[in-house]
Structures are given as C-alpha cells and as structure tokens.
C-alpha cells in the first residue's frame with residue numbers, strides 16, 4: 578500500500594471529490610521506495626497503536642476517507658493527526674522515529690580482508706572476538722584481530738539508509754505541521770483508476 582502524507586491549514590481542507598489546494602501545504606520528502614517508507618513506520622506507535630495499523634484502519638477501514646485527494650494518482654485523504662488534541666502523540670511519534678533512526682545508524686562493524694583472495698569480512702563491533710577463521714572463498718586463514726582490522730564502518734546498507742532518512746524526514750514534517758497547527762492528512766495510492 579503506497580501512501581502519502583500532507584499537511585495543510587485546517588480551514589483549507591475540502592471534501593472529496595475536490596482536490597486539496599497545492600499552494601499552501603507541507604509534504605515530507607520521502608524516498609521513492611514505498612517499502613522504505615513502510616519500514617520507517619513499521620514499529621513506531623501513535624496513540625498506543627502501531628502507526629502502520631492506524632494508517633490501514635484509516636484508509637481501508639469501514640468508514641472510507643472523505644477528504645480531498647492530495648494529487649493525481651491518490652485517493653481521498655483521512656485525518657492522521659489533528660492539532661491540538663493529537664499534538665502530544667504526534668510529537669512522541671516524531672521522537673520515536675528519530676531515536677529509532679539514531680539507534681540503527683549507530684551499529685558499526687570492524688572489517689578485514691582475506692590476504693589471499695581479498696574476500697571481505699565485517700563483524701559487528703559488539704561481537705568481535707580475536708579468532709582465526711578459514712576464508713569462505715579460498716580456505717586461507719584470516720585473523721580477525723581487532724588491532725589489525727582495516728577499520729570501522731557503518732553496517733547500514735543503502736536500504737536501511739533510506740529507511741532512516743524517511744524516519745528523520747517524517748519526524749520533522751510531523752513537528753512542523755504541529756508547530757503550524759495544521760492537521761496531518763494521509764491518502765493511499767488510487768488503485769481503482
């Protein structure tokens with residue numbers, strides 16, 4: 578399910594089938610990978626429910642969303658968060674997203690290369706023990722000696738990097754919307770068209 582967040586001033590929210598105005602709005606700049614955005618929200622909570630479950634309930638529940646669409650390719654919007662009553666919960670969600678991103682970005686690894694075939698070995702710093710292993714590729718011995726590693730690097734792969742980028746982006750979008758007192762709306766990709 579692809580979805581899109583947008584915030585606009587409350588007095589400019591219109592009902593479906595009109596479209597939301599585009600001259601005054603906030604939108605997070607999310608990576609084009611929908612899976613990364615879903616993963617970004619995966620274990621975050623909003624008002625004691627998983628943010629993803631809340632999205633699903635709002636967009637695919639018994640009462641269909643009835644506010645204007647944010648743009649072509651997207652269906653009508655539902656209210657994800659309404660200030661001021663949702664302000665504390667949304668700010669908590671923003672904090673949670675930021676700290677999840679920081680936690681995951683913090684995992685680092687020590688790296689070695691096989692002296693014979695250059696195969697690369699990375700071990701999370703917390704799990705490093707000085708041992709000898711046999712190279713998977715060529716069978717040559719490789720010493721995983723912390724003092725003789727090639728250095729530290731982040732374990733983050735490009736996908737996780739995008740997930741964490743989406744977390745920071747959503748967090749600042751939520752904060753900015755609440756600071757302006759604008760409702761946060763969400764729509765899902767229009768699959769009926």
Ligand SMILES: [Zn+2]
Nearest residue numbers: 691694712715
């Ligand atoms: Zn090797």
